[in-house]
Amino acid sequence: MGVKILQKPEEATASDLKPRDRLxxxxxxxxxxxxxxGIGVEAITEAAGTNKMTLYRHFGSKDDLIVECLQKAIxxxxxxxxxxxxxxxxxxxxxxxxxxxxxxxxxxxxKRGCEIANAAVELTEPDHPGRRVIEEGKxxxxxxxxxxxxxADLTQPELAADTLCxxxxxxxxSRQSDGPEGPCARFKRMAEGIVAAYERK
Amino acid sequence: MGVKILQKPEEATASDLKPRDRLxxxxxxxxxxxxxxGIGVEAITEAAGTNKMTLYRHFGSKDDLIVECLQKAIxxxxxxxxxxxxxxxxxxxxxxxxxxxxxxxxxxxxKRGCEIANAAVELTEPDHPGRRVIEEGKxxxxxxxxxxxxxADLTQPELAADTLCxxxxxxxxSRQSDGPEGPCARFKRMAEGIVAAYERK
DNA sequence: GCATACTGTTACCGATCGGTCACAACAGAG
DNA sequence: CTCTGTTGTGACCGATCGGTAACAGTATGC
Numbered sequence: 001m002g003v004k005i006l007q008k009p010e011e012a013t014a015s016d017l018k019p020r021d022r023l024x025x026x027x028x029x030x031x032x033x034x035x036x037x038g039i040g041v042e043a044i045t046e047a048a049g050t051n052k053m054t055l056y057r058h059f060g061s062k063d064d065l066i067v068e069c070l071q072k073a074i075x076x077x078x079x080x081x082x083x084x085x086x087x088x089x090x091x092x093x094x095x096x097x098x099x100x101x102x103x104x105x106x107x108x109x110x111k112r113g114c115e116i117a118n119a120a121v122e123l124t125e126p127d128h129p130g131r132r133v134i135e136e137g138k139x140x141x142x143x144x145x146x147x148x149x150x151x152a153d154l155t156q157p158e159l160a161a162d163t164l165c166x167x168x169x170x171x172x173x174s175r176q177s178d179g180p181e182g183p184c185a186r187f188k189r190m191a192e193g194i195v196a197a198y199e200r201k
Numbered sequence: 202m203g204v205k206i207l208q209k210p211e212e213a214t215a216s217d218l219k220p221r222d223r224l225x226x227x228x229x230x231x232x233x234x235x236x237x238x239g240i241g242v243e244a245i246t247e248a249a250g251t252n253k254m255t256l257y258r259h260f261g262s263k264d265d266l267i268v269e270c271l272q273k274a275i276x277x278x279x280x281x282x283x284x285x286x287x288x289x290x291x292x293x294x295x296x297x298x299x300x301x302x303x304x305x306x307x308x309x310x311x312k313r314g315c316e317i318a319n320a321a322v323e324l325t326e327p328d329h330p331g332r333r334v335i336e337e338g339k340x341x342x343x344x345x346x347x348x349x350x351x352x353a354d355l356t357q358p359e360l361a362a363d364t365l366c367x368x369x370x371x372x373x374x375s376r377q378s379d380g381p382e383g384p385c386a387r388f389k390r391m392a393e394g395i396v397a398a399y400e401r402k
Numbered sequence: 403g404c405a406t407a408c409t410g411t412t413a414c415c416g417a418t419c420g421g422t423c424a425c426a427a428c429a430g431a432g
Numbered sequence: 433c434t435c436t437g438t439t440g441t442g443a444c445c446g447a448t449c450g451g452t453a454a455c456a457g458t459a460t461g462c
Contacts, residue, residue, distance in 0.1 A: 120374075183367050186360060
């Protein structure tokens with residue numbers, strides 16, 4: 001119980017971020033890997049290299065933490081949409097193909113599927129604060145996909161966008177039970193086929 | 202604390218089934234409504250009109266109960282496949298259209314999606330006994346869908362079946378975050394479009 | 403009648419859950 | 433240096449979790 005040298009090495013788990021950001025980042029990862037109900041706050045704080053009090057000082061409750069994680073995930077997705085438009089300016093068809101490619105990569109690399117969709121499975125109470133975030137996020141995502149299909153001049157852009165949406169969602173959820181060699185493996189081919197089918201000729 | 206008249210009326214929750222079947226039925230329903238990790242064994246026994254000891258005498262653990270529920274769900278799905286074949290014998294195309302119709306009805310009526318897929322989201326440990334059941338069940342489902350597409354003489358039956366599979370899975374998961382008016386609402390139209398696209402002409 | 407098998411009841415176990423308390427240690431700004 | 437705001441520590445709370453022990457009641461078959 002002598003003098004304790006602490007707070008200096010700050011090695012391993014803890015990056016140079018502030019505790020709040022470390023908590024958010026770690027919580028998001030652990031929620032995704034183990035499920036929201038499958039991980040406790042204590043495990044999150046330990047993995048983030050901090051403690052429960054610090055968590056509860058920044059986030060009032062586990063539910064609040066969940067909400068912030070979901071919001072962060074959605075913001076990240078929206079940023080990717082923005083990047084996509086910047087990468088192929090004034091070329092919506094290329095943006096659409098790039099979106100499909102990014103989706104396929106996402107399916108291949110992440111075996112746990114979509115954080116948002118998974119959260120919707122676990123957050124069953126209709127009045128859970130996270131549900132609003134989930135629903136708004138998915139609606140916005142749909143809006144952007146429809147917009148892209150419109151700009152890409154597809155015939156029946158709404159139907160095409162919804163089809164692509166279901167294929168993508170289906171691939172991400174299917175991967176969790178049918179594995180990477182299951183139906184999800186053909187997502188790219190299917191999606192590109194849909195785009196071709198709705199192209200104006 | 203006088204004489205208690207019990208076990209005679211057996212009203213309300215308890216049907217005339219034996220405790221084991223009541224437990225299985227109730228557990229399946231509650232797992233589906235609240236999530237596997239979202240419901241405790243005590244709540245299940247109460248809803249089933251019995252008690253914890255009876256549960257643990259029939260099922261060794263909560264995990265065992267989960268496994269039996271998943272297996273029952275899969276058996277039910279397989280029975281529906283059999284019924285489909287009996288209903289339209291030697292008419293695989295009609296069976297396929299009927300499968301799509303049943304799927305659409307299922308999407309419309311059940312807001313909580315697929316029990317099996319949801320379980321895959323919650324059961325994150327790779328060695329959980331339920332995972333084997335999930336994976337085998339989904340593989341068998343895929344096999345049957347491919348077989349039906351083959352018998353229906355679709356060109357590229359595997360690709361068609363996988364596309365239908367992803368659309369269905371996507372619709373069921375999407376319904377949980379995007380609601381019944383979201384992309385899932387057009388499942389039937391999309392699926393019939395896929396069948397038409399892969400029809401031999 | 404009896405024996406056997408199943409069910410119900412109550413109390414209990416240790417572990418973990420989300421969440422809080424009081425207090426000490428620290429960092430940076432003035 | 434002091435003041436202030438942010439962290440860390442460890443003990444603690446009540447509630448709930450999955451699971452068990454011991455015993456009493458009931459149903460059925462012989």
